[in-house]
Amino acid sequence: MRLLHTSDWHIGRTFHGHDLLDDQRWVLSELAGIVRAEGVDVVLVSGDLYDRSVPSGEAVQTCVDVLEEIRRAGAELVVTPGNHDSPQRIGAFSGFAAAGGLHLHTRISTLHEPTVLSDEHGPVVFYGLPYLEPDPARQVLRSSAAPGAAPGAVERGHPAVLGEAMNRVRAELGARDPLPRSVVLAHAFVTGGGSSDSERDISVGGVDQVPAEVFEGVDYVALGHLHGCQRITERIRYSGSPMAYSFSERRQRKSAWLVELDAEGLAGTRRIELPVPRELATLEGTLEQLLHAPEYEYATDHYVSATVTDEVRPMDGMRRLQQRFPNAVHMVWEPAEGGARAPLRYSEAVRGRDERQLLRDFVSNCRGREPSDSEGELLDRALTEANLAEVRR
Incomplete structure (x- = not known):
């Protein structure tokens, strides 16, 4: 069985106020081409399908179009929500969606219930762990029994709730005879991963990372949350986001993992780079240098962040x-x-200064030089009018 591991689509995200929907639609549609070219059986989306819990109508339609295109290319889909998503909205009509090949794992209470798909070697079980916000997840896990066990206490913190979730996965998996091949989708910050500026902080009490050992006992772990494609261990990997969502990601080559399972389990992985709709560049210099120096010509079609x-x-x-x-x-x-x-x-900045001087100092600090005489007159006039308005109030 061939899997395509993706995550962090963040459909509906903007880039410094710039609408990315057309770029996202183009990049994500390329996944359908990979499905056809590589004979992919299942596409995994490990959280953050959308960029916000209440996505716009345009974002929802873009997502629907992309999912349908992947399905028409021949792959089934297994999807879990991340910390940006609304599990309730993504999970709506999940029973009907599964009949069409879209398998949505959004409920904490049933995270140990897998999607089962088969190939010539037998079944493969897919466990989708929705993002486990520690306190709410702890309450749900405490009130719902694990397979063959009574409800009990769950410790606080992300490592504890994710550890409890994986205990339930291993218990369900171990009850199957013969033992099938297994895949876990999870949205978390696993120790050893490298972050970037575009990920939302999921730390609780200063502790957000979970050890890789939490995921022992399964053949492949498809992680989401970190936006750089990376390997934690041979069988635990991040696909990263399909596009760059911050200038800190400008040197990353956005990718997905092609994962192959044979009769024994994980047979191999291969990184497949995704197309780049527009490159990113960070430039530094005086404004005149940036506007006229020939060495910056390469960036005329890039998204640009400039330090002047x-x-x-x-x-x-x-x-x-x-x-x-x-x-x-x-x-x-x-x-x-x-x-x-x-x-x-x-x-120190306000000591011994009246309103007039404070206003001039503010302008000086913002501009890097003292106001000119004409600018000073405008500032005095504005201050006088503001004081008169305050008196009349």
């Missing part, structure tokens, strides 16, 4: 950047050494 190093904050910096880089989406001003004063603590 002028001693004085440029006027209309982003608008001017977009004249050369139409897809510039982020700009910060960080003056070169000596171009900005050292920051003051609040008490």
